[in-house]
Amino acid sequence: MRILIVDDESLNRFLLIHMLEQEGYSECYEATNGDQALSVARQVDPDLVLLDVVMPDMSGYEVAPKLKALSKTNYLPIIFITSLEDRASLIRCLEVGGDDFVAKPFDRLVLAAKIRAHGRIRSLNTRIEQQNAMLLQHQQAMDREHEIVDHIFKNAIRHTPEMAACFDFKLAPAEQFNGDVFLTEKSPSGGAYYLIGDFTGHGLASAIGVLPVARAFHIMAEKGLGVAEMARTINATLLHLLPANMFLAAIIAEISDDGCQQQIWHGGMPQILVKRATNQCIEALPSAHMALGILAPQEFESHCITLECNRDDQLLLCTDGLIEITNSEGVMLNEEGVEQWFAQPDATASAIHARANQYTGCAQQQDDMTVVIYTCQPFASILTSPPDKPALPLTVAMTLAAPQLKDPDIMTRFVDTVCQDPGMAAIRSRLFTVLSELYSNALEHGVLRLDSNLKQAEDGFIAYYETRAIRLAELTAATIHIKYVYDPDRACITLTITDTGDGFDLEQVQKVGDSAAFGRGLPLIFELCDTVQYSKGGREATVTLLLPWAAALH
Amino acid sequence: MGLTTDITLDNTHFTIGLDEKFDFAKVHDFKEAYSALPPDVQVVEVDLAKTEYMDSSALGMLLNMQKSLSGRDLTFQITHCRPQVARILKISRFDKKFDIS
Numbered sequence: 277m278r279i280l281i282v283d284d285e286s287l288n289r290f291l292l293i294h295m296l297e298q299e300g301y302s303e304c305y306e307a308t309n310g311d312q313a314l315s316v317a318r319q320v321d322p323d324l325v326l327l328d329v330v331m332p333d334m335s336g337y338e339v340a341p342k343l344k345a346l347s348k349t350n351y352l353p354i355i356f357i358t359s360l361e362d363r364a365s366l367i368r369c370l371e372v373g374g375d376d377f378v379a380k381p382f383d384r385l386v387l388a389a390k391i392r393a394h395g396r397i398r399s400l401n402t403r404i405e406q407q408n409a410m411l412l413q414h415q416q417a418m419d420r421e422h423e424i425v426d427h428i429f430k431n432a433i434r435h436t437p438e439m440a441a442c443f444d445f446k447l448a449p450a451e452q453f454n455g456d457v458f459l460t461e462k463s464p465s466g467g468a469y470y471l472i473g474d475f476t477g478h479g480l481a482s483a484i485g486v487l488p489v490a491r492a493f494h495i496m497a498e499k500g501l502g503v504a505e506m507a508r509t510i511n512a513t514l515l516h517l518l519p520a521n522m523f524l525a526a527i528i529a530e531i532s533d534d535g536c537q538q539q540i541w542h543g544g545m546p547q548i549l550v551k552r553a554t555n556q557c558i559e560a561l562p563s564a565h566m567a568l569g570i571l572a573p574q575e576f577e578s579h580c581i582t583l584e585c586n587r588d589d590q591l592l593l594c595t596d597g598l599i600e601i602t603n604s605e606g607v608m609l610n611e612e613g614v615e616q617w618f619a620q621p622d623a624t625a626s627a628i629h630a631r632a633n634q635y636t637g638c639a640q641q642q643d644d645m646t647v648v649i650y651t652c653q654p655f656a657s658i659l660t661s662p663p664d665k666p667a668l669p670l671t672v673a674m675t676l677a678a679p680q681l682k683d684p685d686i687m688t689r690f691v692d693t694v695c696q697d698p699g700m701a702a703i704r705s706r707l708f709t710v711l712s713e714l715y716s717n718a719l720e721h722g723v724l725r726l727d728s729n730l731k732q733a734e735d736g737f738i739a740y741y742e743t744r745a746i747r748l749a750e751l752t753a754a755t756i757h758i759k760y761v762y763d764p765d766r767a768c769i770t771l772t773i774t775d776t777g778d779g780f781d782l783e784q785v786q787k788v789g790d791s792a793a794f795g796r797g798l799p800l801i802f803e804l805c806d807t808v809q810y811s812k813g814g815r816e817a818t819v820t821l822l823l824p825w826a827a828a829l830h
Numbered sequence: 831m832g833l834t835t836d837i838t839l840d841n842t843h844f845t846i847g848l849d850e851k852f853d854f855a856k857v858h859d860f861k862e863a864y865s866a867l868p869p870d871v872q873v874v875e876v877d878l879a880k881t882e883y884m885d886s887s888a889l890g891m892l893l894n895m896q897k898s899l900s901g902r903d904l905t906f907q908i909t910h911c912r913p914q915v916a917r918i919l920k921i922s923r924f925d926k927k928f929d930i931s
Contacts, residue, residue: 465882465914502879504910532913539913578879580910582931684855688883705914708883712853716885737894741857741887796922797886803921 277395278303280322282313282339283357284331291382292326292357299388310334310342317346324394326378329358329369340373351401353394357382422452429453429483432490435460439468442655445648446625448597448632448641455482456595456644459490461497466533466702466824467655469497469506470648473526473568474545474595478644485524488513493528500701503530504578507541507568511576514569523569527593533702533824535652538583543567546599547611549618553588553652558615585652592618597645598628604637625649656702656824665825666697666764673759678751681719687712694760702824707769710804713797714773714817715756720744722777722815723754728795767826768806772818779814833859841870847877852915854887864895872905879910889922896927905929 279301283289286308293304305320307313309331317325325343329336340354356369356377369377375394378387435443439460447456455475463469471493475482492513496506507528514524525544531537542548544567547560565577585591594614601609609632617628625647632645672694680686691711695704720726724747730740757774782798802808805819832849833856846863848856864874876892878884896906907929911919919930 465912467913500882500912502910502912504879530913532917537913537916539910539916578910580931582911582916688851705882705912709885709918712883712885716854716887731890737890738857738861741854744854796889800886800918800921804918 277301277324277391278305278320278322279391280305280307280313280317280320280325282307282310282325282331282336283328284308285328288328288357288380292387295382295384295387296391298384299391301391310336310339313339314342314346317343321347322352323398324391325352325354327354327356327374329356329360329365336374337368337372340369344373350405351398353398355390355394425453425480429486432487433457433459436462438462442468442653443470443648443650444625445646446629448629448645449478449483450597450641450644451479453480453483454486454644455479456597456646457486457489458646458648459493461494462655463497463530464500464698464701465705467531467535469493469503469528469530470650471506471526471528472545472593472595472646472648473524474597474644474646475524476522482522482644485514485518485522488517489524503528503539503541503580507543507580508573508576508578511568511571512573515572518569523567525563525567525596531650531655533656534654536585536587536589538585539580540583541565541578541580546594546596546614549592549615550583550585551590551592551618553586553590556619556621558619560611560615587652587654589652590618590623591648591650591652592623592628593646593648593650594628595644595646597641597643598632598647600643601632601636601645602639603635604639609635623649654824656827665767665823666699666762668697668762669764670694670762671760673757676756676758678754681723681751681754681756682748687715690758690760694762703769703821706804707821710801710819710821711758711771713801714771714819715758717797717817718756718773718775718777719748721780722775723751723756724748725777765829767823767829769821769823770818771821772816774812774816777815779812782810782814832856833863835863837868837871841868843873843875844868844871845875845877847879848881850880851883852878852881852888852891853883853885857887857891860891860895864899867899867902872903873907874899874904875907875909877909878912878915881915882912884915884918886922889918889924892924892928907931 279296281289281292281304289306296304305316305322307316310333327336327340336356343354344352353375354373356374357380358365358369358377359380366377376390378390439462443460445458447454447458449456455478457473459471461469473489475485489510492510493506496509527540527542527545527548529538529540542561542563543565544563547562550559550561561581561583564579564581599609599611599614617623617631628647676686687708691704691708695701724744726740726744730743731737733739754776759772761770801819806822807820809818810816811818832851834847836845836847837843844867908919909931911930919925924930
């Protein structure tokens, strides 16, 4: 222990050093005045100072705060040595920063005891300083890590501006990281997918599961997979990743391009509320399955429900964080409370969130809370950003001769070719159905001269396709001409299919009942196309299909 | 092939799963799938979860199945329809004859 002794009288210094040496303190330094005390302190960084009060030039009262200031970070005990006995002087000793005082003449044992006591305080203080520094380091390291994780989460859970505009949502995590998740993605068929979920618990530990789920969701949505398959895949992923006591309650849904039909997989989440635009009646769709990440693949139930809505009907989705909020009397809001709030004519996600805050008062939020409101509306109106719309006025024409007509996948290949532009995904499925109907008619009735009445007989359906296969194999000279024109200005596709057959009588063919196993192709064509025209005695069909955004162009 | 079949352990629920395309190329496989239906089956489910493309011959196949199994007391379900496929089933008024979900 380094002890600095400051006294203008050499006798006092001598006495003190002698006493200290007897007590085993051999590292003692001397100063005869305030200035010297400060310069020695700078050099040796003492652990304790014995300071005389009355000195020429600078008194002990002046030196004490300066010595304290030198030892910036740590506690430097200063013990005043004084022959003054008035209370005011003693009090002043402590007020200027002194920690204790000993009276002259010195009592060796008292002095030694005081030095030991202050030494203990100083070493305690040193430990606290070190621990504080370590804590600070940990804190900084954690902040840096959180910043990185936060960045990753923000990127993983990003809504495109179009999707964000279609859903009214409010997420309120209980901590920095959210164990609730809300994801959206456009579907290739012009509609949208969404997933709202709630991991067990809250905070970073539950939020971590969001990453693989978001990734799987976006990849599967881009591929246009069905909701059942999405649920099955995410379940398998989470079952593998998560500890047994953690799972994801979730609703996964695909909305059709007109915004009015939804395929919903509902596992372990609070009921979905549907508010009908016509009469403001509210229906509830309860959960049908266990949450994701619990059941083994062979036990998993992927059954979905189909929800039919009309334009402007509204859906409310929320996590149990909202249902389970309690007010100051300990009363839980419950599903009934949420329903009442949703019944208000101006219910928005933010309004419901604000009411939830009012309801709980100033109590700390216990769990993550998410509210989503979806208003049924066609997605076409929002798919208007330029990159979504194919800009090239594309014309593709081909003449198929016998070798190509024998290829069963020829129409799939044609659709793949003309739908290269991702913007065409919205119409791909419809285009395939229309084109394969037109093509089947041209090939089977025009070129192969098959009679649909064949299908009426017992097992006629199979016989029809067997005959088709035989005639197709024998086919040598025939052609079908297909022309595809896309006009970006009108957002319109025109298809013309011409065959070398005998043509047909449209009116005759249209007289078919509902239960016949054939004759469904034409009604489909009429329903799926915007215009249909037959010419050249039925040998040529010209149809137009408007793309979803056509209406927005005028 | 692009078609799978599955039956529950108690032999009562039979499922035919289609791949992305349900068109005339599946005529034989589809008929084959339900030709030897076990006697205990009560529900025949056609799972269209993966199906993106469908044409009128698929509609014919579904009706044909119902017709050829009409002597038995069966429930027919078409499940997991994608919106575009559901639309075709709706246009063709299949909801009158099948449980569609």
